[in-house]
Amino acid sequence: MPTSLATRADRLQQGKSLRKLAPRAAHAQLVGPMDRDANAILDAQNATRLPALIEVRRQLLAGDPFAYLRGAAAVMAHDLQWQPMVGAKVQACGDCHLMNFGAFVTPEDNILFNVNDFDETLPGVDFTVDVKRLATSIAVAASAQGATKPQRHELAAATVRAYRKRMEALTYLTPLEVWHSRVDLEQEVKKFRNAAMRKKMMTIIARARGEGLDKDDNFPTLAESGAPVIHDKAPRIFHFAAGSDAAKGFEPGKGFAEYLNVMSPEVRVLFDRYTLKDFVFKAVGVGSVGTYCYVGLFMSGDEEPMFLQVKEASHSVLEALDEKLAYPGNQGQRVVEGQRMMQAASDIFLGWTEYSESGREFYVRILKNRRLAGISDIAGTEALTDYARLCGRTLARAHGRSGDPAVISGYMGDSDAFDEAIADFALAYEQRNEADHAAWAAAYPPNAPASPALPAKKQDKK
Known part of the structure; x- marks a missing residue:
């Protein structure tokens, strides 16, 4: 009998048995060669890119550690190949960081929250790959906001905990219910603990039903003459x-x-x-x-x-x-x-x-001319925690369509063992990312201010 047709109880047990192959605690360690050349991995991608924009890319990556993490998906993918794999496979986002989630309005006037970047998506990938990149992005963003090491750890763990609990809930739905499940942003925002963030998001939702979400400055506009011609905004x-x-x-x-x-x-x-x-x-x-x-x-x-x-x-x-x-x-x-x-x-x-x-x-x-929020809009540890949990729940819903929620949930279990292990990994990779960014900035010194989407980093009170 195909695994997908086994009973829920059997699939939960199958997931639990996967811990023998990849103990949950094993995810805490960042393993693999430490001497790989991250700069070389990224520069190799330039071979097929438009030559005139290579320097623009270098400058963007040099801006700050978060911008670097966003642009260095190839580096993290290279490093993830050495990490423990569970064997529970999904359609992976591939570049799963907190800025690759967003909102859109459906024809029924519902505002859904979802993964919204799929350039690196791939089927048949271990679910932990996306979870580790998302948790790491939360840790890096929190570091930029001056969060302490314990706070960064708890933020990453909260992200994974939200993923785990939503996956557990999906386990007890029918396959058809899982497929049609949604993340209704208006309902999710009501769960936010940070009042200021909750108010800001509700304002955005109200505006989305009227004039629309905030517009992207890097969006094409028509010529002032009114002619059907796009206005140039070099070099973008x-x-x-x-x-x-x-x-x-x-x-x-x-x-x-x-x-x-x-x-x-x-x-x-x-x-x-x-x-x-x-x-x-x-x-x-x-x-x-x-x-x-x-x-x-x-x-x-x-x-x-x-x-x-x-x-x-x-x-x-x-x-x-x-x-x-x-x-x-x-x-x-x-x-x-x-x-x-x-x-x-x-x-x-x-x-x-x-x-x-x-x-x-x-x-x-x-081409969408909408954005939900930038990192600078998610100010403070409590607000970032709310947003991180939302991303975790949303990723679980996306994984539940292609993967088996019961197997994944059975592996993660009811305790915080998996959450804590991934949080440990996130902090370890945050340090590697910071070192990689420093090496990149040394090779290609930034000549412009840090990305406006990321606030200046405060002193880390460890």
Whole structure:
């Protein structure tokens, strides 16, 4: 009988038996070679990136340890290959840090909270990989806010505890109920203990139903003349000349033709009500800066704009965990399948394409001009704890769709043994990340202030 058809009790016991192969306490140690060259791992990614943006990426990574962690998913994936693996597999986010969670409004006017970045997603990955990266990101963010070592440890443990308890709750739902489960942001915010954070989030939710969430400064805007042209915001958003490096990455005519081939008939009807008017290059994120990413401006007959993002999809950094995990098809398809697997409600325009002349593969989606909150908005240890717990619960819901909640819950158990072990790991990796950032900043000294999304680091009262 397939494991998925075994009884809940049997699957819980199966998870518990996995502790013999990977004791929960074993996750506390950061193991593996200490002499790996993190700078070399990151610089190797530049080989396929737009040369003009490599220095921008270096500067962003040099800004502060949190910015470095965000951009160094490849380094952490390299290090995670040496850590204990349980054998309970899920569709992994792959770049699971607290800033890769966000909110969106459904057609039913519900505001859901979800994982929202899938560039590194991969199926068949041990669930602990995402949990460790999320807990580490909480520790690094807390360090930037001046939290003491015990506070950072408790924040990381609280994140994992929230994950564990939500996974336990999912265990006793039917598979169909797990699949349709949601993280309703309005209900979750009511659980926040920090009154100021609760009030701020409720204000954001109210605004989302009106004018929308805070707008991203790095979002395309139309030319002041009113023409159907995107306004240049170099070096992040810019038009490019024929024959340039950017032009060689993707050609809209051929690329969108391939995209139409994977589009469902009902979405094609909607898509055909728009026409492409302009096409620009857009530098994105921290770790993704320099990858080939474009934005197409589409207009309806009444000149109502829609922006579609065409983003390059390379092999997931999680392939470093095991060569057997390598995705065999179009890497854009990998991203789309991962997002559909993990998100409660996905963008209807999600699709993939390729441009054979450049050998690059892409995924397509609606370009969102919304953000829930930056790190600077989550001020104070109590507020960060609320947000960390929310991320932990949300990750459990995402993992529960592809993994087996009973097996994962059976492994983690009812005690805080797993929480404490992952928190120990998070603090150990926080120190490694800080050293890696220092080495990067020494090689590529920052010539600009630290990322505005992260407050200045206060003295650590250990």
